[in-house]
Every structure is written in C-alpha cells, then in structure tokens.
Amino acid sequence: MRCNSPRLLACAVLGTLAASAPAWAQSSLSINGLLDAGIYRGFDGVNQLGTIQRSNVAISGSEDLGGGLKAIFRLSTRLELDTGESEGAGFKPFWHDESTVGLLGSWGTLRMGRALTPMWAQDWKFDPWGNFNRIASPAWYQWHYLSPSDPLGNNGTAEYGRLNNGIFYDSPKVAGFTLRLSSSPERQRALGATERPYSAALEYEHQAVAAMAAVERNSFGDRDTFLAGKYSFGSAALMLAHDRSRSADSSNKSRATTLGGTYRLGQTTLKAGYGHQRLNRDTNRFVSVGADYALSKRTTLYASLGHKRDANLPSRTAFGVGMSHNF
Numbered sequence: 001m002r003c004n005s006p007r008l009l010a011c012a013v014l015g016t017l018a019a020s021a022p023a024w025a026q027s028s029l030s031i032n033g034l035l036d037a038g039i040y041r042g043f044d045g046v047n048q049l050g051t052i053q054r055s056n057v058a059i060s061g062s063e064d065l066g067g068g069l070k071a072i073f074r075l076s077t078r079l080e081l082d083t084g085e086s087e088g089a090g091f092k093p094f095w096h097d098e099s100t101v102g103l104l105g106s107w108g109t110l111r112m113g114r115a116l117t118p119m120w121a122q123d124w125k126f127d128p129w130g131n132f133n134r135i136a137s138p139a140w141y142q143w144h145y146l147s148p149s150d151p152l153g154n155n156g157t158a159e160y161g162r163l164n165n166g167i168f169y170d171s172p173k174v175a176g177f178t179l180r181l182s183s184s185p186e187r188q189r190a191l192g193a194t195e196r197p198y199s200a201a202l203e204y205e206h207q208a209v210a211a212m213a214a215v216e217r218n219s220f221g222d223r224d225t226f227l228a229g230k231y232s233f234g235s236a237a238l239m240l241a242h243d244r245s246r247s248a249d250s251s252n253k254s255r256a257t258t259l260g261g262t263y264r265l266g267q268t269t270l271k272a273g274y275g276h277q278r279l280n281r282d283t284n285r286f287v288s289v290g291a292d293y294a295l296s297k298r299t300t301l302y303a304s305l306g307h308k309r310d311a312n313l314p315s316r317t318a319f320g321v322g323m324s325h326n327f
Contacts, residue, residue, distance in 0.1 A: 026064040031327075033057040037081045038322020040135055043308055045316070050082045052304065052322045053132050056097050062104070070104040072111070092154045100168070111168040117149045118168075118180035118201035119214040119226055120161040126212065126228035126241045128260040128271040129290070129304070135318045136288035136304035138275030139241070142256035145279065146245040147216060147224040149199070152191055163197060176206035184219075193219035194248075201226075208232045221248030235264040254279050267294045282311030298326045 038052040058076035065071055076097035078087035086094055093099075095114070102111030115121070123144075124130040129137035144160060153159030165186045171179040183198040201214035210230040217223050228241035239260040246253045256277040263270045268291055275286035288306040295301060305319040 027061065029059070029061040031057070031059055033076075034324060034326050035081055036322060036324040038302075038320045040304075040320020040322070041318060042134070043306070043316045043318045051080055052134055052320050053129075053324055054087070055079050055081045058097070068106050071101075072104050072109070073101040074098050074111075074115075088154065091157055092159075096154075096162075098162070102168075106172065108172050109168075109170040113166065114153075114162055114164050115166060115168050115182075116161050117163050117166075117182045117199035117216060118170075119199050119216045119224065120144070120149060122180065122201055122203060122212055123214070123226060123228065123241070125210060126230055126239045126260070127258065128239065128262050128273050129288075133290075133304055135320050136271070136273065136290045136306045138258040138260070138273045138286045138288060141286055141308070142254075142258060142275045142277040142284070143226070143241070143243045144216075144224050144245055145243075145254035145256065145277070146247050146252050147218055147222040149216065149218055150197065151218055151220045151222075152188060152193065156191070163199070166197075173205075176204050178203045178205075188219060195219050195221050222246065223248075237262045252280060268292065269294075279311070284308070284310045300324050 033056045036051050036053040036055045037049065039049050040052055041047050056076055056078045058074060060074040063071045075095050077094055078096050079085065080087060086092065087096055098115045100111040100113035100115050102109060123139065124132060127137055127139035131137055131139040131143065134140060148158035148160045150159040150163050153162055153164045163182055163184060165184045166182050167184065168182045169180070180201045184196060187193060187196055195217060197217060197219045199214065199216040201212060204211045208231055212226070212228045214226040215224070222245070224243065224245040226241070226243050228239070230237060230239045241258045243256045254277060256275060258273065258275040260273040271290040273288045277284040286306065286308050288304070290302060290304040292300050292302045301323050303321045307315065307317045309315045
C-alpha cells in the first residue's frame with residue numbers, strides 16, 4: 001500500500017497494528033470469578049447478610065512460547081461481598097486465593113507461588129456443595145479437620161487449603177488418571193516447623209465414574225489421608241468420601257465419612273448430604289438439604305439448610321437463601 005502524506009498517520013497506525021497482531025494472537029488475559037450473597041441464620045444463631053459461598057475475583061493469563069509451551073499466571077483474591085472487604089482482612093494476604101506463575105506443556109503444568117494443595121484443589125468434586133457452602137456442606141465442617149495445609153500460611157496463623165512458597169505439578173491425563181503434587185523447598189524451623197510439607201493426589205475420571213486418593217503432610221507433621229468416589233447416572237449423582245486426619249503427635253485424630261447426592265430436575269438441582277465424624281472419642285453428625293435454581297448459565301438462586309449434632313453441644317440448625325453469579 002502506497003502512503004501519501006495525508007495518509008501518513010493512518011498508515012503508521014495500521015502498520016503498528018499489523019506488526020503487533022501476531023503477539024496479540026499468542027497471548028490471552030481473562031478476568032473471572034464468583035459473586036455470592038445471601039441472608040442466613042448461622043449455627044451461632046445470629047441472623048446476617050453476607051457470603052454463604054465464597055466470593056472471589058481472579059486474573060489469569062497465558063503466553064504461547066512456541067513448541068507447545070506456554071507461560072501461565074493466576075492471581076485470585078477473595079472478598080466479603082456485603083462489606084467489600086478482603087476475606088480475613090488483617091491476617092490473610094490480599095491474593096489469598098492464589099498467586100502463581102508457571103509453565104504448561106505436553107508434560108503437564110508446573111507452577112510456583114501460593115495455591116491450593118492437590119488434596120484441597122480437587123476434593124470439591126465429591127461434595128454436593130463443592131466444599132463451598134458454610135450452611136449445608138458436610139465437607140466444610142468435617143474434612144481435613146486436624147491438618148491445616150500451611151500452619152503459618154496467613155501471616156503466622158493457620159491456612160486450611162493453601163501452601164505458601166510452594167511448587168505445584170499437574171500431570172497430563174493418561175487413561176483417565178491425573179497425578180497432582182505439591183511441596184515447598186523451605187523449612188521454617190525458627191517458627192516451630194519441623195518438616196517439608198507435601199501433598200499428592202491421584203485422580204481417575206472416565207464417563208460416569210470419578211475417584212480420588214490423596215495424602216498430605218504439613219510443615220508441623222500433621223497428616224491427612226483422603227479417599228473419595230462419585231458415580232453419575234442420568235440426572236443423578238452419588239458421592240462418598242472418607243477423610244482421616246491426625247496431629248503430629250497422634251494425640252488427636254479425626255475420621256470423617258460423608259455421603260452426598262444431587263438430582264437435576266429441569267433448571268433445579270436438588271442436593272442432600274450426610275456427615276459422620278469420629279473426633280477422638282466423640283461423635284459428630286451433620287445432615288443437610290438444599291436446592292439450586294439456574295436463572296441462566298451464570299446466575300443461580302439457592303436455598304440451604306444444615307443441622308449439626310456435635311458431642312457435648314446442643315443441636316444447631318442453620319438456613320439461608322442466596323444468589324450467586326459467575327463471570
């Protein structure tokens with residue numbers, strides 16, 4: 001194309017765009033998350049408006065490096081939608097949910113930073129509420145009870161789920177199996193830690209069947225073992241999970257078994273769950289029901305009810321209704 005002087009500026013702009021186009025095509029950036037709010041009465045008997053499920057906002061991206069290799073990153077924070085504050089403001093980091101950078105290739109995915117351990121990142125598949133509902137999820141109250149993934153992960157306080165200063169690896173899926181690993185090269189002996197933490201999970205998923213086996217040890221030596229399975233048939237799904245956690249000196253032990261089910265009926269999904277926990281010599285039970293109504297692929301109205309019977313405590317019931325929106 002010939003550029004006369006009146007067209008010089010337009011030609012320069014077009015030339016710049018043309019030169020930049022390949023770089024744009026090789027990179028991607030996205031913003032997504034979940035916004036959730038509801039009105040509920042918690043197990044403490046207090047009426048409140050707030051987040052029943054976890055609200056979060058994430059920024060993620062990738063760059064094509066060629067040869068099937070990509071650079072990736074993810075930054076994710078959680079927030080209390082009713083006040084606009086960060087979740088755990090004052091003791092949790094701003095990028096509480098995840099802050100990682102890594103590489104993705106045919107050999108799998110390797111990330112470094114702060115993220116969910118393999119056990120916590122995948123256990124949600126075996127709970128009707130995705131280990132994500134403070135009223136109705138048996139998993140929320142009974143799984144991984146004595147083994148925080150990072151006892152010092154929130155400015156010196158315990159973090160249940162995520163590992164700081166971590167290395168995370170996910171294998172490619174082979175014959176339905178995926179292996180996930182995490183650990184940290186750091187030892188915080190000055191703060192009381194005695195071990196290098198690790199977590200490993202082996203998943204299987206093929207057609208109607210999903211299963212998972214995971215083990216984890218934190219930096220203080222607390223241990224957790226998790227086994228779970230799921231079977232889907234038609235509009236229904238059944239889930240069974242067993243979790244065993246214990247403190248480093250074995251003075252405290254928790255054994256929890258949960259059973260859950262879901263059933264889709266048009267735009268409505270019905271849910272039910274049961275949890276049985278043996279905590280040392282005490283027995284705790286949890287029963288819950290709920291329903292989700294999909295207004296669209298992204299927006300859901302829901303109702304949840306949970307009932308707890310813990311040893312040496314009076315029975316307690318929580319219930320609430322809420323709305324969530326994925327973007």
